[in-house]
Amino acid sequence: MKYIVTGGAGFIGYRLISNLLVSGHSVIAIDNLCRGSLSNIAEFSGDPNFSFHQVNLDNYDELIDALPPFGNLYIDAVWHLAANSDIPAGVKDAAVDLRDTFMTTFNVLRYMQAAKIPELFFASTSAVYGDHGDNELTELTSPLRPISNYGAMKLASEAQICAACESFLRRALIFRFPNVVGTPATHGVIYDFVNKLKINPNELDVLGDGSQQKSYLHVSELVDAMQFLVENTNKKYDVFNIGPDQDSGVTVKFIAQTVLNIACPNAKIKYGLGSKGWVGDVPRFNYSIAKIRDLGWAPKMKSQQTIELAVREIFEELSR
Amino acid sequence: MKYIVTGGAGFIGYRLISNLLVSGHSVIAIDNLCRGSLSNIAEFSGDPNFSFHQVNLDNYDELIDALPPFGNLYIDAVWHLAANSDIPAGVKDAAVDLRDTFMTTFNVLRYMQAAKIPELFFASTSAVYGDHGDNELTELTSPLRPISNYGAMKLASEAQICAACESFLRRALIFRFPNVVGTPATHGVIYDFVNKLKINPNELDVLGDGSQQKSYLHVSELVDAMQFLVENTNKKYDVFNIGPDQDSGVTVKFIAQTVLNIACPNAKIKYGLGSKGWVGDVPRFNYSIAKIRDLGWAPKMKSQQTIELAVREIFEELSR
Numbered sequence: 001m002k003y004i005v006t007g008g009a010g011f012i013g014y015r016l017i018s019n020l021l022v023s024g025h026s027v028i029a030i031d032n033l034c035r036g037s038l039s040n041i042a043e044f045s046g047d048p049n050f051s052f053h054q055v056n057l058d059n060y061d062e063l064i065d066a067l068p069p070f071g072n073l074y075i076d077a078v079w080h081l082a083a084n085s086d087i088p089a090g091v092k093d094a095a096v097d098l099r100d101t102f103m104t105t106f107n108v109l110r111y112m113q114a115a116k117i118p119e120l121f122f123a124s125t126s127a128v129y130g131d132h133g134d135n136e137l138t139e140l141t142s143p144l145r146p147i148s149n150y151g152a153m154k155l156a157s158e159a160q161i162c163a164a165c166e167s168f169l170r171r172a173l174i175f176r177f178p179n180v181v182g183t184p185a186t187h188g189v190i191y192d193f194v195n196k197l198k199i200n201p202n203e204l205d206v207l208g209d210g211s212q213q214k215s216y217l218h219v220s221e222l223v224d225a226m227q228f229l230v231e232n233t234n235k236k237y238d239v240f241n242i243g244p245d246q247d248s249g250v251t252v253k254f255i256a257q258t259v260l261n262i263a264c265p266n267a268k269i270k271y272g273l274g275s276k277g278w279v280g281d282v283p284r285f286n287y288s289i290a291k292i293r294d295l296g297w298a299p300k301m302k303s304q305q306t307i308e309l310a311v312r313e314i315f316e317e318l319s320r
Numbered sequence: 321m322k323y324i325v326t327g328g329a330g331f332i333g334y335r336l337i338s339n340l341l342v343s344g345h346s347v348i349a350i351d352n353l354c355r356g357s358l359s360n361i362a363e364f365s366g367d368p369n370f371s372f373h374q375v376n377l378d379n380y381d382e383l384i385d386a387l388p389p390f391g392n393l394y395i396d397a398v399w400h401l402a403a404n405s406d407i408p409a410g411v412k413d414a415a416v417d418l419r420d421t422f423m424t425t426f427n428v429l430r431y432m433q434a435a436k437i438p439e440l441f442f443a444s445t446s447a448v449y450g451d452h453g454d455n456e457l458t459e460l461t462s463p464l465r466p467i468s469n470y471g472a473m474k475l476a477s478e479a480q481i482c483a484a485c486e487s488f489l490r491r492a493l494i495f496r497f498p499n500v501v502g503t504p505a506t507h508g509v510i511y512d513f514v515n516k517l518k519i520n521p522n523e524l525d526v527l528g529d530g531s532q533q534k535s536y537l538h539v540s541e542l543v544d545a546m547q548f549l550v551e552n553t554n555k556k557y558d559v560f561n562i563g564p565d566q567d568s569g570v571t572v573k574f575i576a577q578t579v580l581n582i583a584c585p586n587a588k589i590k591y592g593l594g595s596k597g598w599v600g601d602v603p604r605f606n607y608s609i610a611k612i613r614d615l616g617w618a619p620k621m622k623s624q625q626t627i628e629l630a631v632r633e634i635f636e637e638l639s640r
Binding site: 091094098102109110128130139140141142144145146147148153155159160162163164239279280 | 411414418422426429430448450459460461462463464465466467468469471472473475476479480482483484486487557559599600
């Protein structure tokens with residue numbers, strides 16, 4: 001198969017491309033290198049099945065200019081991962097998620113229609129649900145009330161993709177991720193904690209009171225799940241939660257302590273106030289993956305193991 | 321109260337402003353006059369409580385330039401009605417609904433944050449639900465799967481408004497309308513049929529086989545319902561279906577026949593194929609208004625009476 005992977009130089013993009021190439025597919029990676037980096041994908045550079053284009057996807061003309069003319073390439077599907085990954089930045093300035101989370105999707109769809117690419121696999125998020133307290137979140141949970149601009153623009157993207165399925169796409173698969181961790185880390189709570197401790201090894205400042213409780217999935221399991229769904233489903237439009245199984249997550253306090261144990265066992269943790277790390281932060285959620293589990297996929301790790309593994313990996317990466 | 325009404329020179333805008341001025345409120349109307357027209361609002365021009373600004377809301381700078389500087393005006397709320405109203409045009413070219421249905425909302429929110437306007441009343445649509453066949457559509461119906469870019473960009477707008485409630489809006493009310501009819505008509509099935517018969521009084525061409533069955537609400541009842549909800553609800557974010565009560569709607573066949581009876585009783589109706597008028601058309605839906613009814617509001621007319629009244633009004637308007 002021939003794929004385009006947007007956000008291909010990012011954290012999840014790297015892992016996905018690695019798997020796709022090993023499986024014998026060919027990949028055109030696109031990234032604006034804003035958070036992604038060429039060093040993440042350097043190992044693919046000699047592979048004849050791999051090419052990379054630096055493109056700001058919010059600019060349609062850049063996309064058209066970068067890729068070969070439509071007639072000269074047949075692409076089976078786009079994996080659309082490109083998006084803003086700094087949720088607080090998007091809450092501060094709505095233009096960030098408009099540009100990086102929604103307009104990227106809009107332009108990918110426009111390109112797919114013009115280039116007649118039939119299938120889209122889309123990285124969405126648990127943030128489309130908003131704050132439902134302890135209620136279990138299934139793909140049918142209602143109402144959808146995103147509380148961050150990131151969640152809003154992911155929901156907007158899903159909506160636009162759904163409409164595109166009615167008019168020109170042959171198939172679209174929507175993956176709703178919880179928090180994903182692992183390497184090559186470019187952002188996220190573990191990455192932030194390790195970096196903060198490098199600056200001040202005596203004290204770790206935590207946003208919020210540490211009681212925020214969330215599910216975490218390791219990037220290797222996420223990529224495995226997405227590939228499983230591509231191969232084992234065939235609806236024109238379908239939506240799947242992907243996350244740890246029957247797991248109510250771990251607290252920020254647990255993550256802070258795990259980072260401390262490895263990085264600076266003698267440092268002190270200083271908590272902030274309130275259960276939210278920032279405006280738009282969903283303080284706790286309870287994620288159901290029954291739909292994908294019923295198809296035969298389940299992750300091997302719980303949030304706790306995932307965090308412990310990712311902390312070791314990220315600490316090692318940042319210590320190099 | 322001091323209000324901004326976007327889409328103020330349009331079909332629903334005219335009726336709303338008329339009511340607001342009668343109730344003693346003052347209104348700043350905004351419209352790009354693309355479908356709305358100055359003749360619709362000519363009767364308000366001498367009113368000291370009314371002003372009009374021609375603005376393309378997809379351009380934020382135009383909005384800022386048109387209105388008085390932030391410090392000089394206190395606005396209680398925005399009624400945001402501006403949107404694309406030509407659904408097939410938006411399906412043909414996604415840029416239409418991006419610009420007119422979503423970017424208008426995005427810029428209205430940006431302006432409200434800057435100008436510290438606390439409340440937003442938003443004209444959304446039954447099209448956010450997509451095609452659920454005969455299942456009753458309540459505000460909690462799930463999943464939301466819009467099949468037109470119009471529905472997608474209204475859902476995107478709702479999502480962005482919901483996130484804004486978390487960060488700066490004091491209150492937002494979302495109204496999901498079915499098809500709304502009445503005068504001053506600028507578009508819609510009755511308007512199209514009457515105009516087609518003017519061009520060819522012998523034959524009326526109908527898109528689809530005429531079996532599409534939808535609910536219709538008269539614009540006067542819609543405006544009444546919106547004002548009722550503004551006065552009788554107080555949640556930070558709330559969503560209401562507004563439509564006829566316990567009414568499965570009327571068919572396009574019924575509308576065509578009603579128009580014929582008044583306009584050209586001897587003309588023949590020529591139907592197309594299929595149950596959809598166009599890509600993105602939801603062929604039938606069954607709308608629940610139990611939520612607003614429980615608060616004490618219900619419309620006086622069913623879809624059938626609404627259509628009969630609107631056909632007479634629109635025929636008379638277009639015969640002038």
